[in-house]
Amino acid sequence: MNKKNNTMKLVFSDHPVPSSITKSIFLAGPSPRDKNVIDWRHEAVSYLSSASINYDGTIFIPVPEGRFHGTDHDSSTWTYDNQISWECECRHVADLIVFWIPRYIDEGMAGFTTNVEFGEDIHSGKIVYGRPENAEKCRYLDTRMKELKLPVFTSLANTLHHAISLLGAGAYRSNGEVYVPLFIWKTQQFQSWYSNLKLVGNRLEKAKVLHHMKINNSQQVFSYILWSNIWIEAEKRYKENEFVFARTDISTILAYYKDNDDDIKIALIKEFRSPVNNSNGFVYELPGGSSFEPNVDPQLIAKHELEEECGINIDDMSRFKYVGQRQLAATLSSHQAQLYTIELTKEEYEQMLENEKSNRTFGVSEDSEKTYLKMISISQLQDSFLDFSMLGMIYYALYSNK
Template sequence: MSDLSGPLAGANAVGSLAGDDAVVVVHAGEEPPDRWVASLFLAGPTPRSAEVASWRPDALSAIRERWSGPGTLVVFVPEPRSGAPWPEYEHQRTWELRWGDRADQVVFWIPRGPGMPALTTNDEFGRWKDSGRVVLGTPPDAESVRYQRGYAADQRIPVASTLTGTIDLALARLGSGALRTGGERHVPLLVWRTPSFQNWLARQTAAGNELLAGRLEWTFRVGDDLERVFLWAFHAHVRVAAEDRVKTNEVVLARPDIATVVAHRPAAEVADTEVVLVREFRSPAGFVLELPGGSSEGDEPMREVAAVELGEETGLTIAPERLRAHHVRPLAATFSAHRQHLFSVELTEDELAAVRAVTGPLGETGSSERTYPRVMRFGDLLAGGEVDWTTLGALAEVLLSGRDSS
């Protein structure tokens, strides 16, 4: 939230960019357009007196000069339009948090010094610094910004020492953006661009449902610069077409879909069928037995992902064309939106013996993954409690029904 103590003089208030369709400026208390391809929120200190000029007009000029996207870039400015009064305090606060939470990038420019102590800026930075949507700029002579710059270095937040450099960092992250309308505007680009979100949204749209609003609650990001979203949580407001109501009390949690393989040696009795599982340590549960499988950050066909994961985790080299496709289902529909792409392959006695001979650990080189292949009898898995219900369900899909949806 801006550092406010009273109205600014008109000469220091931020003006609009009227007439520029590519960049639309939305001032404090105003409503944004119903569609855009990208959005920025200009966070940082607001002058506390008419003698100190706002930095935001220069930021807007730089944005206008540099934005070359194919559609509308909305810039949220937490200062009133030139000549307009400040909104009532609580309205101002609500407006800032609402659109700062939803902007594709939050631009922090912190020229902390006399007339701009940036007290509320500290709270804003604390709210959004771990969101994956922040760039930080501080001039060399800014006061008391060592903590912000140090945290940014630790968490891979892009940092600049000039205002134009800070704007460039934010625009580079936006790229060409992506068109969003209505409630879709509430989904920041870093999650909008993930296949897991697009898969969830496509299923809602196919059912006739509509995303009305929402808020990104959390992301878990991976990569050297924490640039890839692996897991996200979004508080969605969805109009449920079949019930003609709006559901607002749940969070959508999702990660990339996974591909798993039931590698087995059939027997005369289903209970005697031998299957290949892997034993692996999972932080929520300790050591578990599960199907070999995993996900991909790219766009490889899931059949190929399944074959690669089977090889990495069990040592079996199986050509993708040997894998038989089964249904694609959620693993825990009330908990997460991601799905399991299930495949199966019948093994020879020699292949089964090769798995038995592996002492492990195996897993993806260079990661923390360690897997220990195990050959188990299906009847023993049914009788014991060594595998979870999801794994048992996948085994039943292959060994009992034998249906093929490919």
């Protein structure tokens, strides 16, 4: 469903959290303590509502509506404790958190709580940061942003313009969906998981991004960890004590050779991976991986992985036989594997044996990938260091159609 409000919506700290959102910005930064000092957020709202920008999303303003408009009284529903909880909740909901920090201590714009919020949100993937050239005590914040290779703006207009460029057209979300920020919502990883969640009548009640990893400091998300509260329709209960790890789906290739002794030889990859938990210290797995480019044919990815990790280039795509697609670790990760097989010729098999014998290394060095080719017989599988997911894929690929 795609819905869109064509007008800008202001949500103040004495307003409820909206139940639907298309795109949203939280205006974080110092608030004047003196009611006679005009809040910088008026300039931000004016810029966003201008004819040249015509921003049509939600703006979270962490000030009571009456205070913002200078009506000399705050809402009867406003309390300091409510202000704190509202700010935490709406920063969590917002697609982007724009920190504009005109810090002038003698003018009552110290921004002490802003420092706390900045520290909490710096790794959220949602920060856009700026401050005037002459703002006080922003050096630490500048340095942290530069360490993350994120821009530091010196005008409010440029700060907001960058935020708008990141939001794009947005995406309509309602109810529990509003807790999923745009940069996660738009990923194939999330949409694949979420479409299956809804398919059986379940619903996302609430969520929180605990961690994410982007590719080479771009906006493209490689993986994330999402805490979730899910209504399970079949059981009429909530599940809220787990998280979902998601990464890009992978293509896996089982390359095998039928030897004269009727045994089957399989190409495996030996590689150090940080989570490895066996007495050998290396992961043993089928060649496989994912593409950083969107919408790449999984069969083509399988071909490239066989070349990158085994040194074998096979151009005839008809030789790659599709086996199926399944999840690998359903209690932890939502990603799936596309599985293919290819029967090697004698020449290709001998080339692999030579690659193994010479202890030649493969992989993509810029990704810190270093792999070794290992050939193994079916009779050796159960005594190998292969994990259960790999064993399952191998047996399924070889024997499921027999």
